[in-house]
Amino acid sequence: MSEPKVGASPLSLELEEIASKVRVCTLCPLSKSRTVAVPGEGPVDAKLMFVGEAPGAEEDKQGRPFVGAAGKNLNSLLNLIGLNREDIFITNIVKCRPPENRVPTWDERNACSPYLKGQIRIIKPALICTLGNTALETLTGATSISRVHGQTMKKEDMLIFPLYHPAAALHNPKLKSVLESDMQKLNEALKQLQLPSSTPKRSGSPKLDDFMP
Numbered sequence: 001m002s003e004p005k006v007g008a009s010p011l012s013l014e015l016e017e018i019a020s021k022v023r024v025c026t027l028c029p030l031s032k033s034r035t036v037a038v039p040g041e042g043p044v045d046a047k048l049m050f051v052g053e054a055p056g057a058e059e060d061k062q063g064r065p066f067v068g069a070a071g072k073n074l075n076s077l078l079n080l081i082g083l084n085r086e087d088i089f090i091t092n093i094v095k096c097r098p099p100e101n102r103v104p105t106w107d108e109r110n111a112c113s114p115y116l117k118g119q120i121r122i123i124k125p126a127l128i129c130t131l132g133n134t135a136l137e138t139l140t141g142a143t144s145i146s147r148v149h150g151q152t153m154k155k156e157d158m159l160i161f162p163l164y165h166p167a168a169a170l171h172n173p174k175l176k177s178v179l180e181s182d183m184q185k186l187n188e189a190l191k192q193l194q195l196p197s198s199t200p201k202r203s204g205s206p207k208l209d210d211f212m213p
């Protein structure tokens with residue numbers, strides 16, 4: 001995420017404050033193995049938030065989310081429905097790369113959750129797209145993405161749209177076509193919410209108290 005500009009809005013400054021805390025965070029053991037933390041990036045008034053599992057090797061080097069092969073795949077998927085990376089806020093459940101890209105533990109997810117909660121509270125996305133099983137499970141408690149992908153779920157006052165992780169589709173043509181089909185369903189969901197993908201409107205503030213453990 002870029003440094004706040006002179007005259008940046010209070011919300012942008014709040015978002016940057018979270019990013020600054022993430023960059024020096026030592027709340028869980030992942031701080032010892034990371035190269036740099038990856039707070040997330042995107043506009044403070046984004047109506048769509050995408051949440052993945054954790055930074056990978058390239059993200060860990062650059063400090064930016066979804067910049068590796070999976071990120072390129074995500075960009076193509078967004079383009080399918082007329083969206084660009086600049087339209088969305090994108091982050092992860094944990095902000096530091098787990099060794100060997102292992103799944104983050106619940107202790108790590110819980111330690112990191114105040115940052116994501118803060119980002120959601122500030123941005124107030126109308127819809128959150130989870131990418132992969134870990135994000136889905138952490139945010140909703142659902143454990144099987146194969147049952148719930150491509151449909152809108154309500155969690156408290158939040159609308160969540162589960163998608164497979166774009167990395168999972170890199171070498172699996174079947175999953176790639178499922179993801180492409182789910183993006184069209186996402187586009188339909190945005191229309192039903194009167195949130196056309198190119199100009200989504202802001203909705204009310206989500207309730208977060210019971211959002212994550």
Ligand code: SF4
Pocket residue numbers: 022025026027028029030031037094095096108111112
């Ligand atoms: S993963 Fe989250 S809680 Fe753990 S060190 Fe990184 S920023 Fe802190």
